Amino acid sequence: MKKIMKKRNVLPWGFLLRIGIALFLTAPSVVFGASAARASAFVTYPESWDVGQAFVVALSSNTSFDSPALTWMGRTISLDVESGREGVVSYGLLGSYVRDVRPGDYPLEFAFTQDGERFEVKRTVTLKERAYPEEKLTVEGRMVTPPKSEIARIRKEARLAAAARGTMTAERRWTTPFERPVPGVFTSGYGLRRVYNDVPKGCHAGTDFRAAVGTPVKAPFAGTVVLTGHHYYAGRSVYLDAGNGVVGLFFHMDKVKVKKGDRVKKGQTIGESGVTGRVTGPHLHFGLSLAGQYADAAPLFETSVTALLKSMKRETVRGDARGDILPPSDP
Numbered sequence: 001m002k003k004i005m006k007k008r009n010v011l012p013w014g015f016l017l018r019i020g021i022a023l024f025l026t027a028p029s030v031v032f033g034a035s036a037a038r039a040s041a042f043v044t045y046p047e048s049w050d051v052g053q054a055f056v057v058a059l060s061s062n063t064s065f066d067s068p069a070l071t072w073m074g075r076t077i078s079l080d081v082e083s084g085r086e087g088v089v090s091y092g093l094l095g096s097y098v099r100d101v102r103p104g105d106y107p108l109e110f111a112f113t114q115d116g117e118r119f120e121v122k123r124t125v126t127l128k129e130r131a132y133p134e135e136k137l138t139v140e141g142r143m144v145t146p147p148k149s150e151i152a153r154i155r156k157e158a159r160l161a162a163a164a165r166g167t168m169t170a171e172r173r174w175t176t177p178f179e180r181p182v183p184g185v186f187t188s189g190y191g192l193r194r195v196y197n198d199v200p201k202g203c204h205a206g207t208d209f210r211a212a213v214g215t216p217v218k219a220p221f222a223g224t225v226v227l228t229g230h231h232y233y234a235g236r237s238v239y240l241d242a243g244n245g246v247v248g249l250f251f252h253m254d255k256v257k258v259k260k261g262d263r264v265k266k267g268q269t270i271g272e273s274g275v276t277g278r279v280t281g282p283h284l285h286f287g288l289s290l291a292g293q294y295a296d297a298a299p300l301f302e303t304s305v306t307a308l309l310k311s312m313k314r315e316t317v318r319g320d321a322r323g324d325i326l327p328p329s330d331p
């Protein structure tokens with residue numbers, strides 16, 4: 001505990017808590033000191049990353065821990081505990097929505113329970129500026145300024161979507177690389193600043209794939225369907241929870257072939273692409289929500305967690321053992 005709290009970014013209340021826990025643990029630590037000394041824990045995270053881009057973090061140890069969690073952008077994210085070659089490991093997939101998050105320093109907190117103690121490790125991730133281009137689109141006027149009669153419907157759908165994106169389950173069912181939902185190329189990337197009929201309307205919160213109407217749409221990762229609907233802007237849509245705050249969104253579909261509560265395998269057909277909602281033509285919009293932050297999914301169709309972790313910083317936060325605690329297979 002002491003070793004971790006000495007690191008930078010100690011929480012203001014941490015000092016008082018440390019005194020309390022130190023007093024409380026003085027006697028037991030004599031008895032359990034030997035086993036506690038052998039435990040080592042590591043965090044892996046990016047010191048800096050581009051705003052809008054997804055990144056991977058890991059918490060690992062040579063011995064078991066419980067209730068691993070992350071706190072990022074005001075949300076607490078539950079993680080799975082998986083066995084690795086030399087211990088246990090938990091992975092998280094995080095990001096930042098370029099529309100809402102400015103470049104700068106942001107706190108990232110890892111928490112876990114080990115040897116009966118709760119550890120909190122606070123670090124900083126510097127989000128760097130990244131320029132996303134502008135895109136001009138022409139759509140039906142009612143899709144830029146919706147008629148008054150549709151306002152209540154749009155608000156209701158926004159609430160349903162926010163609740164679906166807020167789903168937090170600990171079981172990690174996403175694996176990398178993601179499988180492409182349709183075979184077509186990317187036609188419009190994440191982060192584009194969109195101007196509809198000369199009216200700036202925020203930015204593109206997903207990746208568009210070329211797809212003729214009726215193309216089977218496959219799940220890029222395993223998950224559970226948390227919402228389906230026929231929404232004003234999104235058209236026929238599916239929200240798929242893959243655990244740890246990772247939720248995939250599929251918009252403008254012609255047919256939806258799953259329902260709320262369905263457990264879906266990676267690569268399983270969930271519907272057919274279409275031209276419903278606010279669209280300029282047939283395509284599939286895939287959105288990736290990471291603990292409520294829309295992030296760029298495109299790189300995750302090409303790269304794996306193992307590859308991403310190699311570009312991250314790895315630090316010992318407990319004990320002094322070395323070792324690469326990775327899972328038996330590529331997550």
Ligand SMILES: [Zn+2]
Binds near residue numbers: 206284
């Ligand atoms: Zn789109």
